[in-house]
Amino acid sequence: MNDFPQSGRPVPAWFTDAKFGIFVHWGAYSVSAWAEPTGELGVVDPDVWFKHNPYAEWYWNTIRIEGSPAQEHHRTTHGGRPYDEFLDEWKAELFDPADWVELFARAGARYVVPTTKHHDGIALWDAPGTGIRNTVHRGPRRDLIADLAAAVRARDLRFGVYYSGGIDWYAGRRDPVLHEDRMDEGRPHEAAYAAYAHRQVIDLIDRHSPDVLWNDMGWPRAGQADLPELFSYYYATVPEGVVNDRWDNAHADYLTSEYEADRANEWGACWENTRGIGFSFGYNQTEGPEHLLDPADAVRLLVDVVSRGGNLLLNVGPKADGTLPQEQRAVLEGMASWMACHSEAVHATRPLESGSADPHDGDPWVRWTRDERHIYAFVADVPDEAGGRVALKTRPGLLDPDTAERLDGDTVKAEAGPEGIHITSAGLDTPLPTAIRFATR
Template identity: 55%
Template sequence: MDDPSERPFATIAPASAQVWESLNRPTPAWHPRAKLGIFIHWGAYSVPAWAQPGGAHGTLQGVDKFTHCPYAEWYGNTMRIPGSPTALHHQEVYGDAPYDAFLDQWTVDQFDPAAWLELFAQAGADVVIPTTKHHDGVALWDAPGTGTRNTVHRGPRRDLIGEIATATRAAGLRFGVYYSGGLDWSIFPPEGADFPESEFRPNDNAYNMYALAHLRDLVERFEPDVLWNDINWPDAGKRTGPGSLHEFLTDYYRRNPDGVINDRWGQTHCDFRTSEYEARGESESVANWEHCRGIGLSFGYNQIEGADQYLNGRALARLLGDIVSRNGRLLLNIGPTAEGAIPQLQQEALRGLGRWMQVAKELLVDGGSATQHQVEPSDDPWVRWLRTPRHLIALVDHLGTTPLAVPHMGFDLGRAAVRPPVIGPAATAAVRDGALEVTMLEHGDGPAIITIPVA
């Protein structure tokens, strides 16, 4: 019997759109309600923890996209670009040391997964997704085929994914995994500063089988509810039959009916679309989408980022409120230090967001766009609108009095109420001359929340 996985790449016919559509099914009920997820980028790149803070991803183009990459987790690539700020920094601080020296220097002696999860739960998160293998090819578990180039045999000498998975479920949150199926610089290093990802990625069947073995192992060991692939998938695997992505995803859904996958597998199949900082904004126009970003401009910890680059708790609350008002979800990244500590500014931001979420979360869970009620968002004053089965909700973050244009049909303005914040004075809401006005005297941990009941 002919086995497609044994054929030369050039003879393999890609699956048709109809074949990928055969994987379509209703989205599991838990997923649209999980408005906040925690992303974790942690790796050997957390040792140098360095990138030039520039513009947000999506604002840099061409050579600058790579030469001045603001992502610290891309250190292993940026250090190879002659004249780049990272290459100059590496030479000054580490000389000719190879990237893999950082794997052996990665200690994780402050890593406390239970403490991490306590913080994530306090922030109001529903799901946690750590990087299992980023573009540098270093696996954070004893991945098949990696030999000793993983955290079980070198550096931390611990199964970091297993420990995070156990702590996540103990905290009552869902667990997912990130995997870079589209790039692996240990196998297929890019050349030069300006490389199209479509050309400089491994597409052969050998890498397809290598990556599939990793995904199967992750699914069997950790039973993730989210498979979050990055960049793309090797073209040789975009087919049906043994050793194919289609076969793997079919088995995954059979094994875990609650499982979902993102959209970064090339032109194949997905359950939800993703945007990232200022990139991939077109994904935010579909019914099921997710925005991912760090608290700063990098996913991996960048030691030279500070308050100027970081969002605080109030800014995160505004970001989440805006995303949910447009039917999206937020996957917010945490970048731990090499020792396993969550940097103080990141902790403060999460705690601030968590205080707001104590009041907001129950409304956000069932919240979505309210555009059908002819209410309009505004940036000055800052106002966003949500609709739940029982309420029209206004989120207001503007000092002074803000008039809200609320449709009278179907809503009881006289029963409009402000949800009291955990800390600080509440805003006030009053109906004057048939219009609703909200007054804020000072900023809190997030926007004021005004609920307007359905009549």
């Protein structure tokens, strides 16, 4: 375990060793499945973001913004009908949780975190206080969280829960959020909503003992005084559980970043970057290949995050029928093929000590990880004219060239040079990284 100053408690080794998790955003918004693919959070101008929100799971908010393209789309395509009609049309008739989880596991994920209630307030279980406005009584007519939890744990993965504590457009009715500077105007802070949210999180803990308690958008001010008791109850129930940082600075076992936002959090002692395969978390039918990661992009993202000491929580957005979009499956299948021989260079590794070896962007692309017995160099995009030869800049004496071997079994030659280690091997010109293992001295 590693001491983490944000909460003052050790972060369980399972979480720091996991490196890769799968986020699942699935809801009534998967029926509309529409957003403008404007760009990544943290890159799009904040003055543009909400009116042209690329997050399909924010559809109910975006269609309430006057003059937004989503509002026009909702009027012309759906006749401006009430958002809750999407709940009844969401059938999940092809949902096969075991199929999902088998793919997640082969892709290298060690934990899975589904949305149990997003900002639209629709619960994916029979949540207390929701009446029939949940997936047990309407739409899919099943406890989607229980079904997924069972499949995840049957595959020996860790199971977490996402809960939108700070925003609920139904139980905590507010005008639409128009700008990040006015985000707090869209958040319910009254005691009644605080009690409602508190009761639902306790119910999730009691039902599922989740390994990750992943809150979003803060917590109502009227309920802040109750959070210490909630966290104590959670840790008593799940001693190896972890809590994220989105509780309005009340508590955190680890910090989070999202796409390009909050990147300063990536230098904490324990952190997690999250993003979708495209620009949206919820399934967005308007996204094309130009908006999506390809398998090499996803692998490089994972390797980069791990090389800097973080975890990657990569999101999938299922369709309303319960199938994973083929484009998203293809990314995970590509990761699975790569992980089949490279996982040891990812799971249970740590970054190299500062100054030991240099990462590099461009041609070539290089990242580093290590475990107790080995150091791993990830290499991609070696220029054709280099003839498969690349110099890995390292501290003198760090690596023994005689121990170099490729994890995929292909041949590699290594020799000491003035700047570190020179390696020669075929196939290093591709964007998909190749891991080369060295025994530590």
